Each structure stands twice: as structure tokens, then as C-alpha cells.
Amino acid sequence: MMSNTLLDIKNLRLSFFTPAGEVKALNDVSISMQEGDVLGIVGESGSGKSVTAYSIMGLTAHPGKIIGGTIDFNGHRINEMSEKQMRKIRGKEVSMIFQDPMTSLNPVYTIGNQIREVIYLHTDLDKQQAYDRSVELLNLVGINDPEKRLKQYPHELSGGMRQRVMIAIALACEPKLLIADEPTTALDVTIQAQIIELMMELKRKINMSIIMITHDLGIVASMCTNIVVMYAGKVVEAGSIDEIFYNPKHEYTKGLLRSIPNIDSPSHERLIPIEGSPVDMLNPPVGCPFAPRCDKCMKICLKRMPEYTKISDTHKSACWMLQKEELERSKGVMK
Amino acid sequence: MKQNKNLMSLQLQVSDFLPASEDEKQGVVVMRESVSFWKDGFRRLRKNKLAMVSLVVIIAIMIFAFIIPSFYPYSYEQQIRGSENLGIMEYSKEELTRIQSGEKIFPHFLGTDSLGRDLMIRIMVGSKISLLVGIVASAIILVIGSTYGAIAGYFGGKVDMMMMRTVDIIYTIPDILIIILLSVTLKFPLQKLADNIQGFAWINTVGVGLISIFIVFSLLYWVGMARIVRSQVLALKEQEYVIAAKALGASDKRIIKKHLLTNSIGTLIVTTTLQIPSSIFTESYLSFLGLGVSAPMPSLGSLASQAIGGITSYPHRLLAPAVMISLIILSFNLLGDGLRDAFDPKLKN
Amino acid sequence: MSRYIIKRVISAIITLFLVATLTFFLMYLVPGGPFLAEKAPSPQTMKALEEKYGLDQPVGVQYTNYMKRLLKGDLGTSLKMRGQEVNHIIKTRFPISAKLGLCAVILAVSVGLPIGSFAALKRGKFLDRLIMFFSTLGMAVPGFVVATVLMYFFGVKLRVLPTFGLTSPLHYILPVIALAFYPTAYISRLMRSSMLDIIGQDYMRTAKAKGVSQFKSLFKHALRNAILPVVTYLGPMLASILTGSFIVEKVFTIPGLGNQFIGSITDRDYPLIMGTTIFLAFLLITMNVLVDIAYKIIDPRIKME
Numbered sequence: 007m008m009s010n011t012l013l014d015i016k017n018l019r020l021s022f023f024t025p026a027g028e029v030k031a032l033n034d035v036s037i038s039m040q041e042g043d044v045l046g047i048v049g050e051s052g053s054g055k056s057v058t059a060y061s062i063m064g065l066t067a068h069p070g071k072i073i074g075g076t077i078d079f080n081g082h083r084i085n086e087m088s089e090k091q092m093r094k095i096r097g098k099e100v101s102m103i104f105q106d107p108m109t110s111l112n113p114v115y116t117i118g119n120q121i122r123e124v125i126y127l128h129t130d131l132d133k134q135q136a137y138d139r140s141v142e143l144l145n146l147v148g149i150n151d152p153e154k155r156l157k158q159y160p161h162e163l164s165g166g167m168r169q170r171v172m173i174a175i176a177l178a179c180e181p182k183l184l185i186a187d188e189p190t191t192a193l194d195v196t197i198q199a200q201i202i203e204l205m206m207e208l209k210r211k212i213n214m215s216i217i218m219i220t221h222d223l224g225i226v227a228s229m230c231t232n233i234v235v236m237y238a239g240k241v242v243e244a245g246s247i248d249e250i251f252y253n254p255k256h257e258y259t260k261g262l263l264r265s266i267p268n269i270d271s272p273s274h275e276r277l278i279p280i281e282g283s284p285v286d287m288l289n290p291p292v293g294c295p296f297a298p299r300c301d302k303c304m305k306i307c308l309k310r311m312p313e314y315t316k317i318s319d320t321h322k323s324a325c326w327m328l329q330k331e332e333l334e335r336s337k338g339v340m341k
Numbered sequence: 342m343k344q345n346k347n348l349m350s351l352q353l354q355v356s357d358f359l360p361a362s363e364d365e366k367q368g369v370v371v372m373r374e375s376v377s378f379w380k381d382g383f384r385r386l387r388k389n390k391l392a393m394v395s396l397v398v399i400i401a402i403m404i405f406a407f408i409i410p411s412f413y414p415y416s417y418e419q420q421i422r423g424s425e426n427l428g429i430m431e432y433s434k435e436e437l438t439r440i441q442s443g444e445k446i447f448p449h450f451l452g453t454d455s456l457g458r459d460l461m462i463r464i465m466v467g468s469k470i471s472l473l474v475g476i477v478a479s480a481i482i483l484v485i486g487s488t489y490g491a492i493a494g495y496f497g498g499k500v501d502m503m504m505m506r507t508v509d510i511i512y513t514i515p516d517i518l519i520i521i522l523l524s525v526t527l528k529f530p531l532q533k534l535a536d537n538i539q540g541f542a543w544i545n546t547v548g549v550g551l552i553s554i555f556i557v558f559s560l561l562y563w564v565g566m567a568r569i570v571r572s573q574v575l576a577l578k579e580q581e582y583v584i585a586a587k588a589l590g591a592s593d594k595r596i597i598k599k600h601l602l603t604n605s606i607g608t609l610i611v612t613t614t615l616q617i618p619s620s621i622f623t624e625s626y627l628s629f630l631g632l633g634v635s636a637p638m639p640s641l642g643s644l645a646s647q648a649i650g651g652i653t654s655y656p657h658r659l660l661a662p663a664v665m666i667s668l669i670i671l672s673f674n675l676l677g678d679g680l681r682d683a684f685d686p687k688l689k690n
Numbered sequence: 691m692s693r694y695i696i697k698r699v700i701s702a703i704i705t706l707f708l709v710a711t712l713t714f715f716l717m718y719l720v721p722g723g724p725f726l727a728e729k730a731p732s733p734q735t736m737k738a739l740e741e742k743y744g745l746d747q748p749v750g751v752q753y754t755n756y757m758k759r760l761l762k763g764d765l766g767t768s769l770k771m772r773g774q775e776v777n778h779i780i781k782t783r784f785p786i787s788a789k790l791g792l793c794a795v796i797l798a799v800s801v802g803l804p805i806g807s808f809a810a811l812k813r814g815k816f817l818d819r820l821i822m823f824f825s826t827l828g829m830a831v832p833g834f835v836v837a838t839v840l841m842y843f844f845g846v847k848l849r850v851l852p853t854f855g856l857t858s859p860l861h862y863i864l865p866v867i868a869l870a871f872y873p874t875a876y877i878s879r880l881m882r883s884s885m886l887d888i889i890g891q892d893y894m895r896t897a898k899a900k901g902v903s904q905f906k907s908l909f910k911h912a913l914r915n916a917i918l919p920v921v922t923y924l925g926p927m928l929a930s931i932l933t934g935s936f937i938v939e940k941v942f943t944i945p946g947l948g949n950q951f952i953g954s955i956t957d958r959d960y961p962l963i964m965g966t967t968i969f970l971a972f973l974l975i976t977m978n979v980l981v982d983i984a985y986k987i988i989d990p991r992i993k994m995e
Contacts, residue, residue, distance in 0.1 A: 065898055089904075096901035109892040113991045114914050123910075124900040159990040175900065298366045306357035308365060330358050513705045515974040517933045518967050519712065525955055525963065526716040622832060629834045629937060630952060645835060649941070652842050663835040671830035 011078075012183060012215050013062065014038040018075035020054075020061060029287045031057045031070065033239040039232065041182070044209065044216045046226035046247075048262065049236035052287065055219045058236070059185045061085075062217075063102055064092040080182050098128040101176035105188040107168035111160035117171050118156030121178060128179045143174040146211075148204060166197035170204065177208060184209075185217045190225065202229055223266050227251065232320070235259050238285050238295035240311075245321035255315070255323035258296045294326065302327055382607070385683040392679020395672035402669060406468035414447040415459035417466040418637045427452040429657060451661055454647070464661055467639040471621050471669065474551065474640065478558040478620040483613045485559055486566025487605075493567070494574030495593065505571065508564045520557045520623065524632035527553035550635040554624055562616070569612055573605035607684035615677035618670040625666055641666045691986065698982055702975045709971045713964050714756055718749065720960065765965030770957045776965030780947060784969075786856060787939065787946035791931050793862060794869035798927065802874045803920065806881025807913070813886060821878060828875030833934045837868040837941040854943050865942045869934045873927045880923055884916040891915070921985050925978040932970060 020032040032054045039045045047055040060066055062077060064084055077084040080099055084092070104110045111120060121140045125131055131139060137156075144152035147170040160168055169189060176184055186205065190198035206229055209216055218230060226233055226247070233250040235243040235258065243256040254260045261280040282299035285291060291298070297307035307326050315328035386392055410417070424433040429452050436446045451460035493504035528549050535544035544552055577583060583600050591599075621641075627633040628642025641662045648658035737746075747755075759766070765776035809821040844864060845853030852861045888894065889912060897907040932948070939949035947966065954962040 063899055065895070093901045093903060096899055098901060102899040104892055104896065106892055110896045112893040112897070112911050112915070114989065115911075123897075123902065127901050161991045172896070175896075297361070300366075303361045303366055304358050305361045305365065308361055308368075309357070326358070333358075510701065510705050510708060513702065513975060513978060514709055515929055515932075515971050517929065518970055518974075519709070521955065522713060522716055522963065522967055525958075526719050530719050618830070625832045626834070626933070626937070629832070630955065632955070642832070645832070649834070649838050652838060653846055656842065659835070659838060663832070663839075666832055666835070667827070667830045670832075671827065674826065674830060 010041050012039055012041045012080060014078040016076045018061065018077060019073050020057060020066065020070060021073055022070045024069055027288050030290055031239050035241055037234050037241065039215060042215055043232055044218060044230045046218045046220060046230035046233045047236060048221060048223065048226060048233060050221060053236040054239040055236050056187055059187055059217060059219050062185065063096055063100060097124050098179045099181050100183045100185065101181040102185040102187065103172045103176050103189045106192045107165055107172050108192065110172055111168055113160055116156065117158055117160065121175055124175050124178045143178055147174045165193050166200065169193060169201055173204065177212065180212050181214055183215045183217065187219045223262060238287065238290065240295060242296065243323040249318065249321040255317060255328055256325045257300045257302055382684040386679055389679040389682065391675050395675040398668065398672040399676060402468060406465055406472055410462060410465045413462050415462045417463045417639060419458060421453065421457040424453050425457040426455055451657065460658065460661065463639045463644060464665060467641040467644045467662060468665055470634055470638060470640040471624060474554060474624045475617040475621040478555060479613050479616040481555060481559040482563045482566050482616055483609065486563035487570045487609060489563065490567035490570030491574050494571035495578065508567055511561065511564045516561045519561060521632060523557045524553050524627055527556060548635045548638055550633055554627065558620060566612055569608060570605060573608055577604050611677060611681040611684065614673060614680055618673040621670055694986060695983055698979050702979045705975055706972060710760055710968055713967055714753055717960050717964055765968060766961040768959055768962045770959040776962055779950060780969050783945065783947040783950045786944065787935050787948055790865055790869065790946060791935060793866045794931050797866055797870040798873035798877055802877025803881050806878035807885050809882045810885030810889065825875040825878045828871055833872060834937045834941065836871045837938050840864050840868050841941055856944050865938045865944060868938045869931055872934065873930055877920055877923065880920055881916065884919045885912060888912045888916045918989055921981065921988060925981045928977050929974055932974065
């Protein structure tokens with residue numbers, strides 16, 4: 007193996023215990039990533055992609071609880087660590103940036119205060135050093151006139167700027183892993199491109215890995231090395247970027263790819279939306295969760311969850327179609 | 342081969358791999374039924390135990406205040422001679438002799454006051470007056486406030502600015518001082534109006550005190566409502582359906598009535614429900630200062646304030662109306678909170 | 691910022707002017723002017739009094755004279771307490787009320803804030819429900835009931851606390867509790883909902899993701915934001931404490947301005963009512979302006995125009 011495994015999530019199960027009942031947000035989720043990877047987690051709202059990311063940070067929100075599986079990150083067994091131990095890792099070894107930079111910074115403290123906070127928490131730098139480091143960080147994320155910006159409040163900055171500040175905070179302690187939870191959704195398209203570019207540049211500079219949570223396949227294509235496709239709390243397909251984009255196996259992945267515009271396709275060709283709506287997570291179906299929306303749905307799909315089929319070392323997918331092919335092939339062999 | 346074995350062990354049949362029909366697919370989809378705004382709101386309200394209990398309490402108090410007095414054997418102004426200052430469930434000497442002679446005397450559940458008036462019926466009528474004050478005042482506030490707010494918000498621009506400046510100024514007027522001042526002074530011209538000019542004699546039947554309370558409330562308290570309605574209208578105005586209605590040539594009046602008010606109705610209901618206890622609160626305060634409804638008509642506030650002098654000997658005379666006021670205010674507050682949670686989650690904070 | 695202050699002060703002056711005008715004309719509505727309330731003065735005295743106070747002149751002149759006197763800070767002379775200037779009465783009575791009010795403000799804030807935050811942190815738990823139950827109840831009981839029950843229970847029944855006057859620190863306990871009752875309940879509810887709102891904010895998640903401890907994130911990140919709505923309540927709270935002081939001072943026989951004001955209402959001492967109203971209005975409006983400005987300073991989000 008060329009590089010080391012940075013993150014290994016095995017059979018993670020996580021439920022939210024709401025008054026209405028148990029919502030199985032994650033159901034046997036297994037994800038692993040190597041150092042230096044840029045992993046894209048794609049899926050629609052409620053598919054569990056953010057919940058997965060938060061569980062890596064040990065930030066499962068209140069009614070949620072990990073009920074099974076393990077999370078190994080950088081030599082730590084995250085799911086067995088105490089809150090106190092977790093705090094030492096957050097912001098230092100793994101950092102996170104969020105969807106809405108408008109609300110992710112505390113409005114009543116200056117930018118400088120909020121950057122220094124994380125520096126003081128995880129390093130022994132004194133006041134002057136922390137200040138210098140803050141200036142350096144703002145320079146790093148491409149903010150002009152950092153001395154002035156440090157004294158400003160979040161509302162005095164534009165959305166793109168704030169996201170840069172968030173990135174600066176996240177990178178302050180040079181983490182191994184940066185989790186970006188839809189970091190560009192709330193931004194203008196031009197700013198989106200700048201932020202993505204910045205992240206990739208910084209990745210090279212400080213040699214970190216990135217988990218990119220998004221529903222924008224364009225972003226995934228432009229920066230990721232690997233992709234995990236999630237649907238209704240399950241990983242339905244995972245593979246390298248080429249495998250997913252050129253050889254998708256799961257019907258949901260195929261649907262997702264069909265639904266993005268392609269510049270090469272004839273202009274009269276219509277985009278194909280995925281019909282139907284996501285499943286009710288309070289009453290998840292026994293079979294494949296995507297079955298009711300699937301064109302190729304078979305009787306078995308409604309009855310039983312398919313196992314993973316391994317297509318290559320990096321590529322796996324859970325679909326009865328693949329099992330069927332496998333079965334037919336082996337029957338052919340047996341004949 | 343291993344995979345193969347695995348598959349075999351699952352005991353799959355070829356028929357399982359036949360395409361599923363649309364019906365079969367839909368069969369597994371457990372869709373939550375889609376419900377209308379009102380239905381959904383009422384469902385949430387019914388689930389809120391506290392609000393439902395409050396609603397029951399309010400209905401019980403309404404019956405107690407509006408229905409029972411009409412066939413109660415005593416009246417609120419009737420002074421029973423010889424029955425002054427009776428305690429709870431006590432009878433006067435005269436009443437006792439009558440009972441002994443076989444007559445049936447209706448008990449004074451809460452005793453009587455220093456003038457020999459049955460306290461129970463006075464509390465009932467007091468509750469009625471307090472509720473009336475709360476409801477009528479809130480209705481006045483609702484009408485004035487929502488009309489004003491809707492107009493300001495809908496027309497926007499200079500009209501809005503002028504109208505809201507006025508609201509801002511009224512808002513900063515220390516209301517309780519002005520209310521006291523108005524209650525002190527309004528009685529005279531109102532009395533004159535009722536005595537001298539025909540057609541205003543009804544003022545005397547309702548009572549000068551009550552009328553001045555209504556005037557005071559409608560002069561000052563509508564501004565909060567106006568602000569809320571205006572901001573609702575401003576938000577709704579930008580909605581596509583209003584623009585669409587405008588493009589289709591709907592008149593301003595129709596748009597305000599049909600689209601804007603119907604959409605802010607949840608907020609209106611909640612704000613009005615919460616206005617009722619606040620009006621009752623203010624009335625009881627004024628009554629305590631001797632500025633509320635005129636005697637002999639009782640309100641809960643005046644009953645309580647009259648009882649304060651004799652608190653050492655007759656604490657129940659204060660306790661009974663005080664508990665009643667608190668109960669009314671509490672249940673309206675809780676119902677209002679429940680309504681807000683059910684119909685207007687936006688207002689929550 | 692200075693533009694905001696100027697704007698705010700101008701609007702306060704307009705409000706004050708309106709209050710003064712309203713007060714004047716309301717008093718003018720009272721038949722026979724301020725003297726009818728006196729026990730039927732003889733026509734001669736009446737005329738003499740009217741001349742003395744210029745009440746025989748047209749409304750317009752009376753109004754301008756009145757406003758001129760107000761501008762000089764002269765609030766007139768009491769009718770009941772002959773020869774006593776309203777200014778003088780306020781000067782002697784107000785400090786007593788102010789002391790009482792200040793104690794109540796301190797009590798309400800120092801109890802309401804922690805209780806409300808605590809309830810928010812224990813959301814849905816038993817303690818939260820208990821706190822919310824009592825604060826909801828606290829907001830439903832009229833102030834005069836609270837004051838009377840406190841006086842009756844601790845003063846008359848248990849005889850542990852004095853209920854009359856304000857001669858020792860012990861005397862403050864009951865009136866201050868009675869005054870602070872409603873604001874405390876209100877603040878704790880306000881603080882709870884504000885805190886719950888803040889806890890759900892994205893920047894709290896950011897703080898956690900940075901590795902900030904729960905304790906520190908509450909004190910540094912949540913409290914300062916959550917307290918902002920409470921600051922906006924300070925203005926209304928002063929009004930509510932003032933309103934309450936009328937009752938509390940009456941119940942506990944405290945010789946403050948509130949008691950005096952209620953007395954002047956029962957006595958129909960119109961110049962005193964008028965003068966006190968204007969003084970209290972001035973006080974409240976000024977306080978509101980100060981609170982508004984303070985709020986702008988605390989909350990950096992508000993654009994300093």
C-alpha cells in the first residue's frame with residue numbers, strides 16, 4: 007500500500023431517537039480513506055452525509071447516538087473517546103468548515119479573536135506569536151490587509167471572505183483532515199470556484215486530506231480522488247472518481263450522473279431528474295431504499311437489502327442488478 | 342466462488358429477479374399523508390396537553406362567568422340584610438332560622454362582603470367583566486392594529502414611513518402613565534356625553550369606567566399589533582403569488598383581504614390570544630388603583646383590591662379573585678403559546 | 691453612531707412634547723379645571739384661583755405658558771399640599787423609589803439570567819419544567835396580589851419581616867421581592883428562549899469543532915449573544931418596575947414617588963398628577979434612549995450609520 011489509512015469507518019450505525027420514533031440516520035456505513043485523498047461524499051438531503059462527517063468529529067447532535075460500528079482516525083478510536091479527549095483532536099487533527107459562512111462565525115467577536123481562540127486552544131503560542139500566526143493564516147487564505155481584517159466583525163465581511171476566515175480557522179493548527187460540509191452552497195458561483203481552488207492549493211501546501219460533502223457533482227469531479235454515494239443512510243456505491251463517473255454501477259449513481267448537464271450533449275437533450283422522493287427515515291423499507299424510485303426495480307429489491315458487490319479493489323456497490331449478473335455468471339459456469 | 346455460495350445460501354429464486362410492478366413499488370412507500378396548514382396546526386395543538394387543558398379551563402371559566410350567573414339565586418348587587426361579612430359556607434342568623442323552619446336557602450359558597458353581597462356571584466360577574474374587557478379590548482386592538490399595519494406594509498414607501506414613525510412615537514410613550522392619566526380624566530367628558538346628549542345614554546349602561554378603559558386600550562395598545570402585521574405583510578408582499586395576483590389586475594383591497602390577511606391569520610390569532618391576558622392584567626391593575634370599572638359593577642381587580650383592607654380577617658376574599666385572575670391569565674398565556682407553536686412556529690423566539 | 695444618537699434624541703423629544711401636550715389637554719378636559727375636585731370652592735375663591743393660575747385666559751395662552759414653564763423645568767405647585775412645589779415633592783420622594791427600583795432591577799437580572807440559562811441547558815428535563823412552571827405562573831399573578839400575599843404571609847402570619855416603611859435594610863426585602871417578581875419571571879423566560887436559540891446557532895457548532903469546551907463555549911460564545919434580547923427588555927422592565935412601584939409602595943406604605951402619585955390620583959391633585967406624569971415620562975423615555983444606545987454598542991452587527 008502506498009499510503010496509510012487515515013480514516014476507517016466500519017459498519018457505523020447511528021440513530022436519532024426522536025419523540026416520533028427512532029430515525030436510523032446511518033445504517034452500516036463503511037468508509038475508508040487514505041492519507042492525501044480527497045473524498046467526496048455525495049447524496050441528497052437526509053442521506054446521512056453530514057451525519058457521517060459530524061460523527062468523525064464526535065459531534066453527534068443531541069437525540070442522535072452511535073449504536074454500532076467503529077470510527078478509526080489517525081490512530082484514534084473516535085467512538086470510544088471521551089469528550090475531553092475529543093476536544094484535543096477537534097480543530098487540531100481534524101477541522102471542519104460549514105455550509106453557511108454567514109452564520110458560522112460568532113457575530114459578537116472580531117475575526118482576530120475567533121482565529122486566536124483556536125490557536126490558544128491547541129498551541130502554546132503567546133499573544134504576539136498568535137497574532138503573527140493569525141496574520142499569516144489570513145495571508146494564506148488570500149485575504150488582503152489582514153491586520154485590518156483581524157479587528158473587524160464578521161458582518162463587515164462578505165460571504166466569500168467569511169468562508170476564507172473559516173478556512174483559516176480550520177487550518178490554524180494544520181490538521182490532517184479537513185471536513186468541508188457543503189462549503190460553497192451558500193456562495194455565488196464565481197466565489198465557489200475561488201474557494202474550491204483555495205482548498206486545493208492549501209491541500210498541496212500543508213499536505214492534508216479533505217472530505218468534501220456536497221450534492222454538487224461538478225465540485226466532486228473537479229477536486230475529488232474518491233467518491234462515496236450515500237442514499238437513505240447507506241453507502242450505495244463507493245469508488246475512485248473514474249470508476250464512479252465512467253463506470254457507475256448503482257442505479258442511483260447513474261441517475262445522479264444523468265441529472266447533471268453535459269456540455270457535449272445535444273442542446274435539445276433534456277436533463278433527466280430522478281423521479282419520486284426520498285424514503286421516510288422513520289419507516290425505512292426492508293429492501294433497497296432506492297427501489298421505489300428505481301426504473302430497474304425487481305421483486306427482490308423490495309424484499310431484501312442487497313449485499314455489496316466488489317467491482318475492483320476500490321469500487322463497491324450494493325445493488326441486486328449486480329448480484330443478478332453475478333448469479334447468472336456463476337450459473338453459466340456451473341452449467 | 343465464495344460470493345456465489347453466499348448467494349445460494351440466501352435461497353433466492355429466479356422469480357425474485359423479475360421486474361417489480363409499479364403497484365408493488367408503491368406498496369413499500371409509506372408516505373406520510375399530506376395535510377393542510379390548518380389540519381396540521383390543529384393536530385399539533387391537540388397534542389399539546391398544556392394548551393388543551395388551558396382551553397378546557399377557559400371554556401369552564403366562560404360557562405362560570407357568562408352562563409351560571411343568569412340562573413344563580415343571588416345577584417351581584419343584591420345586599421342581603423343581616424348577612425354581612427359571612428365566612429365561607431356560613432349562614433346568617435336569620436337564614437338559619439329560616440332553614441330550621443324548613444326553607445331551603447342557597448348557600449354562600451364564598452361568604453358575603455361587608456355589604457352583605459354574595460361573593461360567589463360577584464366573582465362570577467367579576468370574571469365576566471374581566472373577560473369582556475380582555476376580549477373586547479383585544480378585538481379593538483386587532484381591528485385597528487391589523488388595518489393600520491396592513492395598509493402601511495402594503496403601500497410601503499412614504500406612506501409606510503410616515504405611518505410607522507407615528508407608531509414609533511406612540512410606542513415610546515410610557516403607556517401605563519398615559520393610561521392612568523386618561524382613566525382619571527376621561528370619565529368627566531364621557532359622563533357629560535352620557536347625561537346630556539341623546540343617543541349616548543348607553544354609555545351609562547356599560548359604565549364610564551369600562552368605556553374609558555376601552556378607549557385607552559384602543560388608543561395605545563394597537564401599535565404592537567400594527568408592527569407585527571406590517572412586517573408580515575412586507576414579507577408576504579414579496580411572495581410570487583401576490584405579484585401574480587397584481588399582474589392579473591386584482592385590486593389593492595382584494596389583495597390585502599384575500600392574500601395578505603389570510604396568510605398572516607396565524608400570527609393574528611396568536612397575538613390576539615396573548616393580548617387578552619395582557620388587557621385583563623392592565624384592567625386589574627387599574628381597578629386596584631381605583632381607576633377601573635365603576636361600582637357596583639365588580640371586576641376581578643376591583644374585588645381583589647377591595648379585599649386588601651380586610652386581608653387579616655378575610656384572606657379568602659382576596660384569594661378567590663386573585664386565583665381567578667391568575668387562572669384566566671395563565672390559561673390564556675398557555676393557550677396562546679400553544680397556538681403559536683401550532684400555527685406560527687416563526688414567531689417562536 | 692452619532693447620527694443614530696441624534697435621531698433617537700430627537701424622537702425622544704417629540705415623544706416628550708406629545709406627552710406634555712396630551713397631559714395638558716387631558717387636564718383641560720376636566721370640568722372646572724383642576725379646582726373642581728377641591729370641595730366646592732366659593733365662586734370668589736374659584737375666580738381668584740383661576741386668576742392666580744391664569745386659568746381665565748384662552749386655551750392657547752394657557753398652553754404656551756404651561757409649555758414655557760415646563761421648559762424651565764418648573765412642574766407647578768401641588769393643590770393639596772399647599773405651597774409645595776411639585777419639583778420639591780419629586781426631589782424628596784423620588785430617591786426612595788429609585789433605590790427600591792434599583793434593588794429590584796439587580797435582583798431580577800441576577801436571578802433571571804442564570805435561571806433562564808440553566809433552564810435552557812436542561813431543556814425538557816425536570817428542572818427546566820419546574821423553572822418554566824414557576825416563571826409562567828409568576829407572569830400570571832398580578833403585582834398587587836404578589837405584594838399583598840407577601841405582606842400577609844411574612845409580615846402578618848409569620849411576623850418575620852417588617853411590612854411598613856423603609857427604615858432598615860430588612861425593610862427592603864419584601865417590597866423588592868414584590869417588585870422584582872414579574873421582571874424575574876419575564877427575564878428567565880426570555881433568557882431561556884434566547885439561549886435555546888443561540889445553542890442551535892451555527893457558530894456554536896463552529897466553537898465545538900474548534901475544540902472549545904462546553905463550559906467555555908457557553909460563557910464565551912453563547913452568553914454574550916443570548917443576553918442581547920434581555921438588554922432590549924431593560925427599557926420595558928424599568929416601566930414595569932415603575933408601574934409596580936405604585937402598587938408596592940402603597941401596599942407597604944413606603945413614602946416614595948409611586949405612593950405619592952397614587953395619592954395624588956385619589957386626591958385629584960391635578961397639578962401633581964400632571965407634574966409627576968411628565969417627570970416619570972421623561973425618566974422612562976431617557977432610560978429607553980440610553981438602553982437603545984447601549985444595545986447598539988453591545989451588538990456589533992448593527993450598522994453604525
